[in-house]
Amino acid sequence: DGGITQSPKYLFRKEGQNVTLSCEQNLNHDAMYWYRQDPGQGLRLIYYSQIVNDFQKGDIAEGYSVSREKKESFPLTVTSAQKNPTAFYLCASRSGVSNQPQHFGDGTRLSIL
Amino acid sequence: GNSVTQMEGPVTLSEEAFLTINCTYTATGYPSLFWYVQYPGEGLQLLLKATKADDKGSNKGFEATYRKETTSFHLEKGSVQVSDSAVYFCALSSMEYGNKLVFGAGTILRVKS
Numbered sequence: 001d002g003g004i005t006q007s008p009k010y011l012f013r014k015e016g017q018n019v020t021l022s023c024e025q026n027l028n029h030d031a032m033y034w035y036r037q038d039p040g041q042g043l044r045l046i047y048y049s050q051i052v053n054d055f056q057k058g059d060i061a062e063g064y065s066v067s068r069e070k071k072e073s074f075p076l077t078v079t080s081a082q083k084n085p086t087a088f089y090l091c092a093s094r095s096g097v098s099n100q101p102q103h104f105g106d107g108t109r110l111s112i113l
Numbered sequence: 114g115n116s117v118t119q120m121e122g123p124v125t126l127s128e129e130a131f132l133t134i135n136c137t138y139t140a141t142g143y144p145s146l147f148w149y150v151q152y153p154g155e156g157l158q159l160l161l162k163a164t165k166a167d168d169k170g171s172n173k174g175f176e177a178t179y180r181k182e183t184t185s186f187h188l189e190k191g192s193v194q195v196s197d198s199a200v201y202f203c204a205l206s207s208m209e210y211g212n213k214l215v216f217g218a219g220t221i222l223r224v225k226s
Contacts, residue, residue, distance in 0.1 A: 033214075043202070098212070103159070104158070
């Protein structure tokens with residue numbers, strides 16, 4: 001089955017640690033996205049990548065970093081500079097064809113110990 | 114810039130009631146419009162989409178019509194079920210904005226039996 005796999009489903013971070021969230025897709029999509037969702041709120045864009053080896057900041061990139069070395073993979077690192085990292089993180093991908101929707105993974109819930 | 118406004122929730126309905134969730138948008142160019150649904154603890158699933166004025170998207174009994182004159186994309190269902198309880202997000206994307214999705218804040222729907 002084609003889809004987007006996010007791992008782990010739950011993640012805990014100690015103060016001062018960096019953690020990396022995995023996102024893998026086998027849909028052969030060109031573009032990939034990371035969103036943050038806080039309780040009772042909509043989704044906010046962290047970073048996105050439209051092609052391999054290229055990515056752009058979204059609306060709330062501070063304290064986060066990404067890489068796009070392979071088409072299938074777009075890992076997100078939550079650094080210690082992110083002061084309020086507790087949230088639900090969603091990865092999405094989209095084909096390069098115009099008017100196509102984004103497809104989402106099942107998310108990773110990050111909590112601070 | 115582009116933006117989406119949804120009616121605030123939660124919306125609480127009895128089973129078999131008629132559902133309307135209002136969505137209006139502001140965008141440059143000719144956006145594509147989407148409704149996504151999120152069940153507890155899961156990612157977002159595409160519910161329906163419309164890519165040009167007067168298009169009607171439909172899926173699983175839900176419908177929404179792209180109204181350019183009123184910049185609206187209201188979600189409707191004739192008879193809701195308990196299993197429709199979820200959070201519903203209206204979103205848009207446009208080429209002028211790099212095909213990034215802009216989301217509304219989401220509307221919680223609760224259906225009682």
